[in-house]
Amino acid sequence: MKKVLYIEDNADSLEFIREAMIIGGYDFLGAADGQSGLALASREQPDLVLLDINLPDIDGSEVARRLRADFQCLPILALSADTTPDGRKKALAAGCNQYLAKPIDVSELWRVLASYLLR
Numbered sequence: 001m002k003k004v005l006y007i008e009d010n011a012d013s014l015e016f017i018r019e020a021m022i023i024g025g026y027d028f029l030g031a032a033d034g035q036s037g038l039a040l041a042s043r044e045q046p047d048l049v050l051l052d053i054n055l056p057d058i059d060g061s062e063v064a065r066r067l068r069a070d071f072q073c074l075p076i077l078a079l080s081a082d083t084t085p086d087g088r089k090k091a092l093a094a095g096c097n098q099y100l101a102k103p104i105d106v107s108e109l110w111r112v113l114a115s116y117l118l119r
Contacts, residue, residue, distance in 0.1 A: 002117045005029040005046035007037030007063060008079070009056050013102070017050065017079075020106045024113070034058030038066055046074070048116055053080040053091055061094035068095030075116040079104060 004026045008014045014030050021028040029044055031037035034055045041049060049067060053060035064076050078091035081102040088099045098112065 001025065001027045002048065003027045003029055003044060003046040004048050004050060004113065005031065005037065005041055005044065006050040006052075006079075007031045007034060007055065007060070008050075008052040009033055009054075010052070013052070013079075017104070017109075020104075020109060024110050026113070034060070034063040037063060041067060041074075042070065048075045048077065048113060050077050050079050051096065053078055053082060053087065061090050064091065064094040064096050077112065077116075 004021050006014060006017045009032055014032065018028045018030055029040055029046055031040045034057050051060050051064060055063065060078065067074060067076055076096045078096040078099045079102055080087060080091065083101045091099050100109065100112065
């Protein structure tokens with residue numbers, strides 16, 4: 001079972017994605033802030049990371065840079081309500097493989113996850 005880590009400070013969003021991952025057959029790991037997410041990624045070695053960009057302790061772009069430094073091949077998908085071109089560019093420049101706008105369409109999320117995890 002593939003491990004998906006979601007780093008998200010909003011409890012409702014975290015729970016929504018947790019349920020979607022379980023239904024989709026993924027092993028879900030959740031972290032409520034960047035520091036916890038980095039520690040969990042180091043300990044659990046997820047197969048993919050979903051990353052909120054607006055986190056309370058460390059900016060999501062910085063989390064992406066740190067993850068990318070430690071895990072060069074790890075797929076990192078930004079999930080953000082910031083739909084501006086600059087927000088998207090910033091996340092991709094930080095090392096995210098893809099940028100998905102919130103609210104998330106679960107069937108689209110499953111499709112995107114499969115494209116990364118079935119390689």
